[in-house]
Amino acid sequence: MREFEYVRAGAVAEAVRLVAADRDARFLGGGTNLVDLMRLGVERPGLLVDVSGLPLDQVTETPDGGVYIGAMVRNSDVAAHPLIRERYPALAQAILDGASGQLRNMATTGGNLLQRTRCVYFTDPTKPCNKRQPGSGCSAIEGDHRNLAILGASPHCVATHPSDMAVALAALDARVDVTEPRGGMRTIPLGDLYRPLGDRPDQELTVPEGTLVTGVALPPSPLAARSRYRKVRERASYAFAIGSVAAALDTADGTVRDVRIALGAVASRPWRAHTAERILIGGPATEAAYRSAIDAELAHAQPLRDNAYKVPLVRTIVVRMLEELAG
Amino acid sequence: MTSQRIGVSTVRLVVNDEPHELEVDNRMSLLDLLRERLGATGTKKGCDHGQCGACTVLLGGRRVNSCLILAVAASGASVTTIEGVGDGTELHPLQRAFLEHDGYQCGYCTPGQICSAIAMIEEAAAGWPSAVSADVGAAKVSLDGEEIRERMSGNLCRCGAYVNIVAAIADVAGGRA
Incomplete structure (x- = not known):
């Protein structure tokens, strides 16, 4: 591991200024991903600005009836919070489905959103990887891609975003507060935080490098109180998803009044199923309708040699989830 | 926690109710500090990547993987290891x-x-x-x-x-x- 300096930031402005002034600087949150990547030689920062102690560590009710989660709130505290469990159960379930009790105690809300892909070539500096080293090539397209993207991939990268939490947040219309390197503050819909893969998969976010996530806002939603998360993985616990869905559904008189669907482990970002949602709203709340809606969403899937199983997997968990929510 | 030289910091930790102050390389994990600097070898290094849990300790009363925590980032905290879970005479x-x-x-x-x-x-x-x-x-x-x-x-x-x-x-x- 390369030697680095360590500074504990006392305020958001100070943290952002320190990172903006040093190309080799990184924000340090819980460290569950960054410290590991440093040990693997994937990340080689010269300065760590520790933001985990910033006063962004509260879950609070907003005046409009929504909930605000500070970026430094640990994953376990979000999942255990009564407001989250009552109003946004899919978010609590998604977090509890991820990692282990120890890691959830460490990982922060902001860090979870910004964690890197677990593609085995990204985490191995001896292998070509366009995300780690632009222009070096993608080892996964012809290699081990069983758990990589079927949607939104590019000829340059087929990585998936590993977060469960972000999938639930995408379905729940979360908005992300950020402070940019020059100090400007913005609020971005979660879906707009991640850049499509394209030809520069190393550029993952739509915000400039050195931008700090300061919090996540969940809007009030009667739909969300009955939201759910379903994750499929290769062992019963403590594994990344091979497919997941966060959804919420409102039906009346056999008709879909409103619906939210987001998919995980299928793309380089949490995949909001806008196509399926548009088809479903106003239509019949039947299994056949759910099936044709998710089929329309998956019509653009471009599976690779070894990950075509994800198409029927996602179809099945989405249809079952919508049936459960309607029942 | 203050940085005097590049890459080195003074870390203050309370481990099993005993205060410690020591200079550490910023790259040192809490796990390595416990084992190599304090001789508290009860905490084990398994994978060193947060995947196995052998390094689990209590940090401020919460379970964490000490291999993924930089010692410098833990400065100011109190840590309980397996050596500290009993009361000195009785097992936990x-x-x-x-x-x-x-x-x-x-x-x-x-x-x-x-x-x-x-x-x-x-x-x-x-x-x-x-x-x-x-x-x-x-x-x-x-x-x-x-x-x-x-x-x-x-x-x-x-x-x-x-x-x-x-x-x-x-x-x-x-x-x-």
Whole structure:
């Protein structure tokens, strides 16, 4: 591991200024991903600005009836919070489905959103990887891609975003507060935080490098109180998803009044199923309708040699989830 | 925690109720500090990537993987390791239960298992749900075998002593495995 300096930031402005002034600087949150990547030689920062102690560590009710989660709130505290469990159960379930009790105690809300892909070539500096080293090539397209993207991939990268939490947040219309390197503050819909893969998969976010996530806002939603998360993985616990869905559904008189669907482990970002949602709203709340809606969403899937199983997997968990929510 | 030279900081930690102040390389993990600098070798290094749980300690009372925490980032905190879970003369009830139920074979994962279980029982007592809780909103948690297995999934045992580990934890948690 390369030697680095360590500074504990006392305020958001100070943290952002320190990172903006040093190309080799990184924000340090819980460290569950960054410290590991440093040990693997994937990340080689010269300065760590520790933001985990910033006063962004509260879950609070907003005046409009929504909930605000500070970026430094640990994953376990979000999942255990009564407001989250009552109003946004899919978010609590998604977090509890991820990692282990120890890691959830460490990982922060902001860090979870910004964690890197677990593609085995990204985490191995001896292998070509366009995300780690632009222009070096993608080892996964012809290699081990069983758990990589079927949607939104590019000829340059087929990585998936590993977060469960972000999938639930995408379905729940979360908005992300950020402070940019020059100090400007913005609020971005979660879906707009991640850049499509394209030809520069190393550029993952739509915000400039050195931008700090300061919090996540969940809007009030009667739909969300009955939201759910379903994750499929290769062992019963403590594994990344091979497919997941966060959804919420409102039906009346056999008709879909409103619906939210987001998919995980299928793309380089949490995949909001806008196509399926548009088809479903106003239509019949039947299994056949759910099936044709998710089929329309998956019509653009471009599976690779070894990950075509994800198409029927996602179809099945989405249809079952919508049936459960309607029942 | 202050940085005097590039890459070196003074770290202050309370470990098992004893205060320490030492200069450490910023790259040093809390795990390596405990083992290499304080001689507290009860905490084990398994994978060093946060995947096995052998390095589990309590940081401010919460279970964490000490391999993924930089010692410098832990400065100011209080740490409890396996050496500190008993009261000095008596074993912790979980230590006794692991003995009674033969909850290990080689014993390498045991310190992490016990530290993890101590915190896990407190998390359940505080009403924290888990991935297998039928109702994520339920106020009370009953630590049955399924709940214990899920909540302890961050601690691997390569000998496969899981059956007895779960029995030992259930004994202390008051549940039935």
